[in-house]
Amino acid sequence: VGLLGLSVALAYPGLRVTLSDFQGHCTGKDNGSVLHNLRHNVTRNAPLLGVGHGADGADSRVRVAELDWRHPDRPRLWFPQQDTLVPSSLDDGADGGGRSLPPLCALEPADVVLGTECLYTAEGTRHLFGTLAGALRRPSGACFLVNNSRRTGSHSELEGEGAKYGFAIEQLGSLSDDESTANGGAMSTFAPPWDDSEDFVLLRVTWKCG
Secondary structure (H helix, E strand, O other), rough: HHHHHHHHHHOOOOOEEEEOOOOOOOOOOOOOOHHHHHHHHHHHHHHHHHHOOOOOOOOOOOOEOOOOOOOOOEEEEEEOOOOOOOOOOOOHHOOOOOEEEEOOOOOOEEEEEEEEEEOOOOHHHHHHHHHHHHHEOOOOEEEEEEEEEHHOOOOHHHHHHOOOOOOEEEEEEEHHHHHHOOOOOOOHHHHOOOOOOEEEEEEEEEEEOO
């Protein structure tokens, strides 16, 4: 978890990188989640990344934040790890189940947003564009998405939804599982095992001019 973001942070030591996900994904019986794994991976690689451990994350160029696209104005800081947790409640966008959460944090607008396999439903696509509307720096910010073509939706659907927020959508290319394997690469997907080949598309999301 977090391989892409960690690779970018390691390759470009001058950049500030925020890795994000949603705690509701892949929650296990031991209360672990994809965010627990993401924080663990960043912590484990902290010496390589040269990151700080300030109380509010201000002096750390690599951070982990929980970002619920339904409530994009309420990100929570998971790394640097917090000593103080706050009780959840229904009115703070949590599940109200009494679990304790890391505190809210502020995320500055991003010059570049990278996403892989994050579009699954039409509702999720709407929430993603709504989140990007507040997260992507104007007017030069860009978002690059690699997604399974079966779950991405048609290009006209993406254009229509993105246009509601002032975005232009461009497909830069496509790649199949077979092509990646032939080039020595690897692809992973949540597709059923009876699918022999998967197709992926590369999209660029930018602000429309004017």
